[in-house]
Amino acid sequence: MENTAEMKRAVEYLDRTPKFAKKNSLDTIREYLRRLGDPQRGMKIIHVAGTNGKGSVCNFLSSCLREAGHSVGLFISPHLITIRERMSVDGVMIPEEAFLDAFERVMREYEAGREEGLPHPLYFEFLFLIGMLWFSSRKPEYLIVETGLGGRLDATNSLPDKVMTVITRIGLDHTSILGGTLGEIAAEKAGILRKGCPAVFLDEPEEAYRTILRAAEEAGAPFSVVSRDQWEVIGPRENGIDFYLRSEYYKNLRVHVPSKAVYQCENAALAAEAFRIILKGADPKNDPAVAEALGKGLMKGFWPGRMEEILPDVFIDGAHNPDGIRAFLKSVRMMTADGVSSSEPAKRWLLFSCVRDKDYREELGMIGDSGLFTDIVAVPMQGARALGAEELMASIKNYAKDHAEGLRVHDAGSVRDAVQRFILHREDGAQVFVAGSLYLIGEIRGLLKAPSS
Numbered sequence: 001m002e003n004t005a006e007m008k009r010a011v012e013y014l015d016r017t018p019k020f021a022k023k024n025s026l027d028t029i030r031e032y033l034r035r036l037g038d039p040q041r042g043m044k045i046i047h048v049a050g051t052n053g054k055g056s057v058c059n060f061l062s063s064c065l066r067e068a069g070h071s072v073g074l075f076i077s078p079h080l081i082t083i084r085e086r087m088s089v090d091g092v093m094i095p096e097e098a099f100l101d102a103f104e105r106v107m108r109e110y111e112a113g114r115e116e117g118l119p120h121p122l123y124f125e126f127l128f129l130i131g132m133l134w135f136s137s138r139k140p141e142y143l144i145v146e147t148g149l150g151g152r153l154d155a156t157n158s159l160p161d162k163v164m165t166v167i168t169r170i171g172l173d174h175t176s177i178l179g180g181t182l183g184e185i186a187a188e189k190a191g192i193l194r195k196g197c198p199a200v201f202l203d204e205p206e207e208a209y210r211t212i213l214r215a216a217e218e219a220g221a222p223f224s225v226v227s228r229d230q231w232e233v234i235g236p237r238e239n240g241i242d243f244y245l246r247s248e249y250y251k252n253l254r255v256h257v258p259s260k261a262v263y264q265c266e267n268a269a270l271a272a273e274a275f276r277i278i279l280k281g282a283d284p285k286n287d288p289a290v291a292e293a294l295g296k297g298l299m300k301g302f303w304p305g306r307m308e309e310i311l312p313d314v315f316i317d318g319a320h321n322p323d324g325i326r327a328f329l330k331s332v333r334m335m336t337a338d339g340v341s342s343s344e345p346a347k348r349w350l351l352f353s354c355v356r357d358k359d360y361r362e363e364l365g366m367i368g369d370s371g372l373f374t375d376i377v378a379v380p381m382q383g384a385r386a387l388g389a390e391e392l393m394a395s396i397k398n399y400a401k402d403h404a405e406g407l408r409v410h411d412a413g414s415v416r417d418a419v420q421r422f423i424l425h426r427e428d429g430a431q432v433f434v435a436g437s438l439y440l441i442g443e444i445r446g447l448l449k450a451p452s453s
Contacts, residue, residue: 152191
């Protein structure tokens with residue numbers, strides 16, 4: 001939550017700007033940057049796009065670079081609790097006063113240019129400009145920037161010079177905007193690639209990989225491809241997962257991530273390869289300082305809302321599309337000794353919600369087919385995009401009936417009600433998981449844990 005009246009007014013103003021309307025052109029964003037004094041100058045910019053894993057890769061890479069002695073700015077989206085989470089330098093998010101100063105400066109530029117036809121920045125564009133102004137005042141050596149939506153036309157792609165691009169796993173999401181196939185979506189994400197700028201991406205899914213590979217070759221971007229055989233999970237630990245990194249440079253390097261989400265191994269591998277390239281090909285096997293920075297960076301790279309154990313036996317995960325749910329279920333299965341084969345699974349509850357423009361029917365089908373949960377709770381959220389309480393409950397009941405015989409279905413009156421009844425006063429011996437929407441994760445995290453100031 002925001003503390004001051006001025007901050008609340010600024011956030012309310014931003015919330016009134018369209019979030020999913022037609023974007024301004026990159027030329028418009030570049031004009032704003034010019035009017036603001038080109039605040040991006042002097043920073044080494046690392047640009048990250050993808051469907052799932054962007055924020056985690058940004059966080060891991062930031063943590064590793066900081067362990068190697070570099071100052072790092074981080075611009076990410078969305079936020080979970082406070083809008084200021086989106087902008088941080090060396091792990092400290094933007095103070096309210098600095099946010100408000102930058103907000104007012106962007107407003108002044110808009111008002112000064114309005115008669116000349118300068119459009120109002122949309123929600124994400126406005127936050128991007130606020131962030132760039134603050135980063136300019138702090139002058140981190142590296143600035144890691146996560147795209148908001150897509151890549152080619154994203155406001156962040158207005159940045160002219162980059163030292164690295166990373167594309168994380170591609171999946172079907174925002175199909176009405178980005179395209180209906182993996183190839184079409186990958187092409188939009190690959191719009192961040194630049195001639196001579198090193199790129200790192202995965203070799204799967206195949207259709208996405210071929211599209212990104214072709215785009216990198218056409219753009220003249222040198223690239224490094226991360227494959228599934230470059231990491232091997234050793235096993236879950238009480239506070240995370242141990243695994244080996246294996247590649248030409250990382251030969252059986254044992255590392256740890258502070259998360260029980262198995263998908264974080266993939267994100268850590270992408271970050272590790274980008275880290276190696278940024279350090280000009282340093283080989284951790286021959287340079288202990290590089291290996292130490294990598295290991296410590298990944299170990300300290302906690303990212304909230306990604307299979308986060310927010311209370312004992314209560315896990316929240318930001319899975320919000322079919323690929324995310326698939327990865328979430330894989331992590332639950334790995335954490336669960338009896339898994340899907342048990343004839344008498346433990347009491348395992350899932351609190352679920354979603355927004356109406358996501359493919360929640362497919363998500364619910366996967367959840368039901370998994371056999372991992374004994375109970376599922378429909379949790380209605382606030383907001384125009386949220387699926388209504390009645391429709392959410394009906395959908396869950398329908399998919400429980402078709403996909404999961406014996407799955408008990410419950411409803412909550414609100415997020416706060418769900419926290420009270422099914423988390424704080426849950427049945428003895430029950431594990432509770434929360435998934436389906438980052439908005440839900442943010443609301444629950446806000447009720448259970450205050451943000452860092």
